[in-house]
Amino acid sequence: MYILLTGPAGLFREGVEALLCRFSQDAEVLASNCLTSSWPNDRRPDCVVMDGDCLRRESDELEAARRHTRTTPVIVLLSNAQRQNVDDLIAAGVSGCVEKSASSELLFSALRLAFAGGVYLPRSLVAASLHEPLTTAEADAPRGLPYPDAHLHLTPRQIEVLALLARGRSNKMIARQLDVAEATVKTHLTTIFKALNVSSRGEASAVAARMERIREAQVNKAVNGHVSIGRLLTNMKSQRFRSGEVLFRKGDASAELFYVEKGIVRLSELGLDMGAGTVLGEIGLFSPEYRRTSTAVCKTDCEMRTVSAADAIRLYYQEPEFALYLIQLIASRLQADNARRA
Template sequence: MLIILIAQAGLFREGVARVARDFEPGIEVICADYRTSAFEDGTSADLLIVDGDHQREALDAIGALRRISVDLPALALLTEIDQPTIDSFMAAGVARCLSKSQSAQALHDAMQVVLAGATSGTTEQTRATTGPATYSRTLTPRQIEVLALVARGESNKSIARQLNIAEGTVKVHLYTVYKALNVESRKQASIAAARLDKVGDAQLHQALDAQLAIKRLLSDLPARRFKRGEVLFHKDAPSDALYYVLRGTITLQEIGVDVGAGTILGEIGLFSPDHRRTCTAFCKSDCELLMVSSTDAMRMYYQDPEFATYLIHLVTRRLEADKLRSKQEGARRSSV
């Protein structure tokens, strides 16, 4: 596999090149500056990674390279993730934008998704005659569920717990999946999974059923501890973060609702027109939380369809619950 890395010379470029080479054995990374024509010798690359902070130069380089290699899959690395910037790179043909604050594993995951997407861009005839899409017809619904969780990065132990089956059963399912898809590793299975509509459907159902492994998505964040009575945020304050409850109980004061471990809160303010808090939240007990800045939360929303589906479903359910509470409160007042 050949990867072209477009970035200014220096430590950042050398570091990204080293991480990219670790993606799998046999990878070659060619580093080039923005104004360098990396394909003058007719070399055909498998993936383009570009430092997108110098946006104009990066977009020019992407345009020049894609004129030579139309189907070249591309990944942009950015310091700041915002919708206008993402739109600009997507319009230029970039498949994914990744924050530079992410881990090496996050880069590998993004490379995996982008490469899988490039493979899925082949013609319907090719897809019908070759590749894992053909073999997937032999997979059972349970094997599809296991594969969907593997593609999400879950361990065998986590998969067993979520599906309420033995870890040994997970291994048996994976053996069958590997054989059916003609692959030899979890990484290869995950790449193949991105091409299967059934796996995508399973992942969406898991998100809609609130089975999304939020802790996996937030694994790089340190836990923060709060004392009983501490206020996380006040009603009408700017919405600057999401919270995930690891331990303890949070009270949403205005609506009199308590939420506990495994709950996300603060999401509605991210999508409200004025980005303001709709309730005051305080710790009913000592709490341990993960906090995600609004910028990082929106980056995850745009880059992870499963997380976006989960978040939209969560917001909808909570708005419906608020509507029901208002209706019941109105009925109670009328009866007094």
């Protein structure tokens, strides 16, 4: 496991680095002064832990974190977890904020939750939102928001907005995906916050994670083919291929999958043409022997995003919609292949 730790050099960073080395037996920790748009040594970490006290809302480092959160869990350490600051970070897509006064076990709990695709909120903010006194014991004990009222009334559109909010989408991103005005999204969120009895995006995300209707909305999007795979892969490497170029051959080792942005790819053995918006190479990536099941040749000049096996697995765990999309895609292609052989 490779963890990137960013922040000013000194005793604090050295102490956190030593703690992170204890998180897992195979933990490898690299310390860096700051987070940039490119990974150190061009190596993508499994997780990023940042010293949040060095961040500013419009800083280059926060922008770099916002770009990386689509494929890599990011945990931010804060001396003082102010509600607005935490909300901004959660909106940027970070997987959690941990106060520097917390115990090492609490930090490890936040890391485990981040790897599982969850979002960790500071205990002090959770307690404040519930208007409950925070005892010393509670400060070091992970505790979440209560389950929402099963009879809570939210409109279908509000469910959609809340489902996207729970995935770390900003108001602008939600508006773009639902094709509505950003002001409309803000109006929906005001109503949602009041209905959930919360006062921040982070708290709303935590409650949403426990709502069956939110999970159903995410599942239905994937099952009905409404998942924007292109949006999920925006941070992945884009490549150009010429007509006649072979992407992979049947029997080759499978180390990546492809998302076609432009052009047509021919699956030779199957006699299928795959156009823009389709995914290739997913079966080999998840097969026991990790081998290609067909030969893929560019029928025209193509543009594609490539996703490594490690990134595909990470997305599988972090994005439920992506996981369901892949399952449905693999099942449909296996059924089609069986039908052709019958």
